Amino acid sequence: MAEDHVGPAGIVLSASIARRYYLDGRSKVEIADEFGLSRFKVARLLDAARRSGLVRIEIRHEGGIDVDLSVRLRDRYGLQHAVVVDTPDDDDASLRGHLGRAAAGLLAEVVTPDDVLGLAWARAVSAMAEALPPLPGTPVVQLTGVLSVPGGPDTSVDVVRGVARASGGTAYVFYAPFTVPDAATAAALRRQPEVARAFAQLPHVTRAVAGVGLWAPGQSTLYDAVSEEDRAALDRLGVVADVSGVFLSADGEPVATGLADRMIGIGAEQLRQIPEVLVLPYGTAKAPAVRAALRSGLVGGIVTHTALAHAVLGD
Amino acid sequence: MAEDHVGPAGIVLSASIARRYYLDGRSKVEIADEFGLSRFKVARLLDAARRSGLVRIEIRHEGGIDVDLSVRLRDRYGLQHAVVVDTPDDDDASLRGHLGRAAAGLLAEVVTPDDVLGLAWARAVSAMAEALPPLPGTPVVQLTGVLSVPGGPDTSVDVVRGVARASGGTAYVFYAPFTVPDAATAAALRRQPEVARAFAQLPHVTRAVAGVGLWAPGQSTLYDAVSEEDRAALDRLGVVADVSGVFLSADGEPVATGLADRMIGIGAEQLRQIPEVLVLPYGTAKAPAVRAALRSGLVGGIVTHTALAHAVLGD
């Protein structure tokens, strides 16, 4: 590791060789002939130029995607896809817009006509739907019942319909609430033809898109929608996150809850059967929930923003 | 040249492949195996990443040398060596210091024990002498007589002595003025044993260092030293620059002058025989003189600073 002492002439020589090689794309043999050196000498000078920092290679994308964070996130959690959008901490709505557009791009890129798309309800999924370009005839399946958000945007039905319109494929939708007061009602609803038809598609779903909720006030539309007793009960069970209505503990294990019997939506086992579930979390507060979701093995892809990615990776 | 449309997934994939290839140094075959692609696909993705600017290679030196300008200057004028010191426009003294150190480094790098070094008088040459590390026993020859600069630094004799001390080689010096009032006196001086001994070395000199003067007030110690008549006469002859007392026109041709007969120093023909003459000009005003010097073919190397290099290259 001794500091090689090269003077100005060596630096200028190395620089012009490096220019020819890296920027002009000449071969080392050509360069050796041109400068009257052996190709080995050229190779050694180029090596030294790399090591000394004279030649600097950087991989960076000018277009709102932090590729380094994306790759680290993907590799750390063994994901199929990770996209980290490079946005300053905007308000949630702007963040959702950026994530939605990136997720739409990702989806358009990976979806094939043989795919069957499942959509959970989340505001970021809604934002994605708005930005989605035409897809090649993919059927779209609704994964969760309708959550009434006063003054909120489209319902899960609207989103599924919209995406199916963009894709030209069949929309498997149903009008049922996400949560109902008792298990019997839920069971009855599940037997309704519309619901059963959608649920019958679940084993065929190859890609799903969902949000990630942190089990805390204001961090999960589901949390905000259920009763005080349910919140407390799930807290006691160690629920940290919810993905498409599937509850997870901090270490990513699905948590069986009584609430699940009173919900109309995809279950943990069915979710696990989906080859790639894409989640679109945002807001640094959700870091623990995102970690749980990524550890669970249920999730195959993520689209998020810089701050949350840093928080999840712990730096 | 169509804009390849790649989505976020493609960008992230390309980025992680590029990272493995360019930063981790894996081979394309290894990467292909790792990602389950053909090596051709990997090569094409890497090509696309280069073209799209996802992978950026830059050649830059963090150490006061502008390698790009250096290479351009060298290639433009077919020089053996060019070093452009990246300095903000300081005062002349600071500029001379930077140039002197760079020139000292360059000289130390290229000088061999078989070289014979010639030194013209210039303040930048003096600065170089002060920064010179030990050289391997090179003889040092004085190329020009002594110019008395009131309150100035070392004379040419001092500089040659100093460099010879650093090199451990013989110092060929002589005490004679650079200019004398008449040709007869000059001829007599040249016959002096000391002077003749130094001049006899001129054919053996392999490397010389000189300044560049612009034939204008304050831009050449020689201009400032000679009489009003000489100034005017040389102006009429189209003299633009002087290098070690050799006068050049704008197109780089040596100009024969009456003044030359009254000077004790190296002549144009002898200068041309020296394999590499290194010049150390500074100050943007000197750009025309530097162009003349470089065009003349007398000069084989240059050490200068960013602003003057830009001015010389015309950008």
Added chain:
DNA sequence: CCGCGCGGTGCTCAGATGAGCAGCAGGAGG
């Protein structure tokens, strides 16, 4: 004086690489 070690150089040869080409799938148009 010789032998030794060391930094620097260029060689060998196997493996990596690129240019060009053929095959194939998908879409447009007859």
Added chain:
DNA sequence: CCTCCTGCTGCTCATCTGAGCACCGCGCGG
């Protein structure tokens, strides 16, 4: 329906490239 066209893929083969090795000249110490 067929045929052409286009874009993409992976192949062949000649060339390029890197790891390791042998050599050479130099300086040092015996």
